[in-house]
Amino acid sequence: MGERLSDAEEVGGSKPPEPTTRDGASGGRDRPVLPLFLGVMAEAHEERHLLLSGEFDCDPEPLSTLRHSTSHVMAQAVKRLFPEVKLAIGPAIEDGFYYDFGRSQPFTPEDLARIEAVMREIAREGHRFERMELPRAEAIAFFRERGEPFKAEIIEGIADDRVSLYRQGEFVDLCRGPHVASTAEIRAFKLLSSSGAYWRGDEKNPMLQRIYGTSWLAQEDLDRYLWRLEEAKKRDHRKLGRDLDLFDFFDVAPGAPFWLPNGMVLVRELEKFARESLDARGYQEISTPLLVNKRLWVESGHWEHYQDNMFKVEVEDELFSLKPMNCPESALVYRRSLRSYRDLPLRFSEMGRCHRNERSGTLTGLVRVRQFTQDDAHIYVRPDQLQDEITQLLELVQEWYKVFTLTATFKLSTRPEKRLGTEEQWDTAEKALHEALRANGLAYSVNPGDAAFYGPKVDIDVQDVLGRAWQVATIQVDLTMLPERFQLEYIDTDGQPKRPVAIHRAIFGSYERFIGILTEHFAGAFPTWLAPVQARVLPISQKHEEYARQVWERLRGARIRAELDHRNEKLGYRIRDAQVRKVPYMLVVGERERQQGAVSLRHRTEEDLGAIPLERVLADLAREISSRAATLTVGRS
């Protein structure tokens, strides 16, 4: 993770700090993996505990252990500064750790600085982490006496007779370990932020104050991580969206993006891509109403289960709602005529604009919105067609993501406790998903019990260049919801009506989120086929404007999105401007080019590539765009 930023498309990015040579698999020449781990294991009883139970509060892997230990040191520092604070929990998490504290006052940035300073003192003091065990009842009494109600509550929920505590210096915490040997091992860390968090994650419980931090084995690793955070900030689609004039939000429509001309190019190109692909695969596109009478939502069950998220509108004493999903209306389309077994699979695709009343605090740029457009489809199949259809869908998903150089991860979610449908139906559906994943040679993880109540699903995450995962696509088998609730049927070979199986699927997920992810993935430097402006013509001076205009006309004639920048500015200024705007190609023209019928080419990340005949540039550009190439190829060959 974090090693993938060196792509050629990176524009104006700073160089990462020199990576440390050790990286888990790659040898680890000077990382103190072994000594640290031995330190963790030094105490014989802890080793025994590991061997016997394998139960720890964190992964006994060195980095998690270090982060978990850092959270204890932070808690110790907080207790030194604010003795009245109550301890809750402090786990290691990806890239760091947090600790939750019971305290009426939130922590200020100044508090964090003070806490961090005390943590460094504690590290200098070099306290050993010592494990001890107490009978359960004694431990409860111990924490009650120390005024730690949360800790006591945790132990009350533990079934074991004995619990383990860890001490470093004056600080004692309920903990299963493991820990590093001494606070002296905690060096490369930083507190990052504080926020509210509910006790045990339940909003009915009191709100605690959480402090997040990060901790690493070596200072270089910390520096590298902090650099990664900076880099992620530069790639933030909200910033790039504004800088590149892709989209904007206005406070009159929270959670609903306005697409600006540049961003709308992205939407249109993606739509075009999707339609070309789906048309070739037997999909039939439909479009259904946004505003629908409550009666439909009652029939679909959304009124019962999803009402709180729906925008309601009263029209002439009748209640309507903006659709939060497209499936019920797709079912109406299916149901409007008698279907034969020969008609299946029936694939209805829809660019479905949905509205969901997400709670205000959850809205985030394009990735969490109230109005979005799904690249939705509902596929109706006979049970015997299910597996083959899923197999094809997985192929399609991979084909699409490859175009965007995104790497997908597949997660299979299986039957939950509360579910509809027979065991036999679930067996068949889950087997179909397993087999389809295998048929595609895909590695996947399984989330038992995580499926929707109506059928198992495969969710697909993509990783962006910074290694962050985003859920985009989903393939959900629907055994009961649409088929049963809407009484869907097809006439089978025996002349009898049968229930089809429905598949709900989206590959981009939503255009909004997908464009947000692409923006971050490419850092705004989109492949040429997606780039809002594909080429800029730059005359050396205004004397060369006429030839520049001819070049520009040729580009536009070839339906290339081109601009002519003949502003009264020096060439260097205009080149810089095109670079900043991440325009893939700059075509510089002066007297020499005019005489040769050529242009001097420059890629957005590179130096002058020299004069190239205009005809060749046009041909190369056309090829690159029509093939939806991921990299810049014009003039290279």
Added chain:
RNA sequence: GCCGGUGUAGCUCAGUGGCAGAGCAGCGGUUUCGUAAACCGCAGGUCGUGGGUUCAAGUCCCACCGCCGGCUCCA
């Protein structure tokens, strides 16, 4: 929705009770330029919105809205 932070020019930000500021962007002029920022000038503001305190509010107080970081939710 909850906890906290935040909101000043198109953008990035300064201004801590006493005349609303800078850089970039924009516009005008000079310059006519060979590969990442020429020079001079001009214009640009209900300081998120609404109340309040004060002789005086961008600044202090209250409420609301948006945004940011989390929590929760994510049929």
